[in-house]
Amino acid sequence: MISSPRLDTRYRLTEALALELAETYGTPLYVVDEKHFRERIRTYRQAFLAAYSRSEISLASKANSTLALVKIAYQEGCTIDVASEGEFRVALAAGVPGSKCHLHGNNKTRSEIEFALANGIGHIVADCFEEIEVLGQLLGEESNQTKIVLRLAPGVDPVTHAKISTGQADTKFGFNITDGSAERATVRCLKLGLNLYGFHCHVGSQLLDPEAQRSGGELIARFAIDMKDRHGFCAEYLNVGGGLGVTYTSKDQPMGMQDYCRLIVQTVTETLLGSGIDPVLGQEPGRSLVAESGLTLYRVGVIKTVPSPTIGKRTYAAVDGGLSDNPRPALYGSKYTVERVAPTPSEKTATFTVSGKHCETDKLFDEVPLSADLAVGDLIQVLCTGAYNSSMASNYNRYPRPASVLIREDGSHAVIQRRDSWEEMLARDILPDDLA
Numbered sequence: 001m002i003s004s005p006r007l008d009t010r011y012r013l014t015e016a017l018a019l020e021l022a023e024t025y026g027t028p029l030y031v032v033d034e035k036h037f038r039e040r041i042r043t044y045r046q047a048f049l050a051a052y053s054r055s056e057i058s059l060a061s062k063a064n065s066t067l068a069l070v071k072i073a074y075q076e077g078c079t080i081d082v083a084s085e086g087e088f089r090v091a092l093a094a095g096v097p098g099s100k101c102h103l104h105g106n107n108k109t110r111s112e113i114e115f116a117l118a119n120g121i122g123h124i125v126a127d128c129f130e131e132i133e134v135l136g137q138l139l140g141e142e143s144n145q146t147k148i149v150l151r152l153a154p155g156v157d158p159v160t161h162a163k164i165s166t167g168q169a170d171t172k173f174g175f176n177i178t179d180g181s182a183e184r185a186t187v188r189c190l191k192l193g194l195n196l197y198g199f200h201c202h203v204g205s206q207l208l209d210p211e212a213q214r215s216g217g218e219l220i221a222r223f224a225i226d227m228k229d230r231h232g233f234c235a236e237y238l239n240v241g242g243g244l245g246v247t248y249t250s251k252d253q254p255m256g257m258q259d260y261c262r263l264i265v266q267t268v269t270e271t272l273l274g275s276g277i278d279p280v281l282g283q284e285p286g287r288s289l290v291a292e293s294g295l296t297l298y299r300v301g302v303i304k305t306v307p308s309p310t311i312g313k314r315t316y317a318a319v320d321g322g323l324s325d326n327p328r329p330a331l332y333g334s335k336y337t338v339e340r341v342a343p344t345p346s347e348k349t350a351t352f353t354v355s356g357k358h359c360e361t362d363k364l365f366d367e368v369p370l371s372a373d374l375a376v377g378d379l380i381q382v383l384c385t386g387a388y389n390s391s392m393a394s395n396y397n398r399y400p401r402p403a404s405v406l407i408r409e410d411g412s413h414a415v416i417q418r419r420d421s422w423e424e425m426l427a428r429d430i431l432p433d434d435l436a
């Protein structure tokens, strides 16, 4: 299948708005555009529904679990994928009914499962035999009440960073199809009288080549056929996870949403043809729904040029954030597009290494082109940080996590998550009496 060429659809600020936001809320600042986010969801949902009417899109809330964004996704017709009790609590607090959420996690505690059941979770994605047994015990006589989906490891190895690759056989996630675990898990659920609903796989993230998801979809569909043939279990639900990539830099050319949804649907429906299995087909994207709708605004505080054994000399531009608001470059070597927004970028560019404030040698954005006359006090925007930035932020070096601001559809702006206060920073620490 030939994929359509991608336009640069990433949200970016005008100079005027960047100045206004920096003045009003300070930097570093996460900014998410509501219209952009809603449109991404609509495009994805419509593409999926057009290809297959029994489709269901969930927002993988791990990508960005701010209340407002979870609520917007729900308003746009998404169910919510939560990977922990904490994410489930966010969805509930956003007003999403428990029945419109499903719970993931490779090592759910008994109390997490109890909380999910008590709050009417839509379905639980069981990841290991231990969880199946706990579900059997907790549901007891009411084993039929809650839908259970089995997470499968289909044994496909996607082309992406090893740390976000999850579908291969050697993975902590799910039940291996090839070694028979997935079949044993199916049989065990049936034996316990659990309400087995279907199968799930998620093979990896930031996938620019969709072959791994295509192959994962085909393998779980084949597995569903085998389970029908061998055990009379007819899956009502198949979920191929998330993973569609986004444009961090112009080198990233992911498949368009329409082509991607058609590919997944075609693969699964062709595989199931004649099997008598007619499932609801689920996808749970995170990054591709929210990453491009967000950016981070920083202010440059230092510019210095130093000798470099590799490139002769290197010019650092240090910004007022770093590892604590965006750990992805350090974790995965992720690249980003960095732009000077204010004052207006000049035509001439030079290569800068944008570093953060942390105690690591955090080359946050290494060797990026920026306006040659970049100066201390300038604002820069880092595109495509709507996913896995605010949700992965920490207080390392005791920096307050940045605020998130939502640009509303009418052009106004509102804080949807405020910056940590110094009081909050110290609130968890306790000085024992003898040290006080």
Ligand SMILES: Cc1ncc(COP(=O)(O)O)c(C=O)c1O
Binding pocket: 060, 063, 081, 104, 202, 204, 205, 206, 241, 242, 243, 244, 284, 285, 286, 287, 288
């Ligand atoms: C089970 C599961 N589903 C969905 C996602 C979302 O992936 P992405 O943000 O790449 O779409 C992830 C990401 O780690 C995941 O582990």
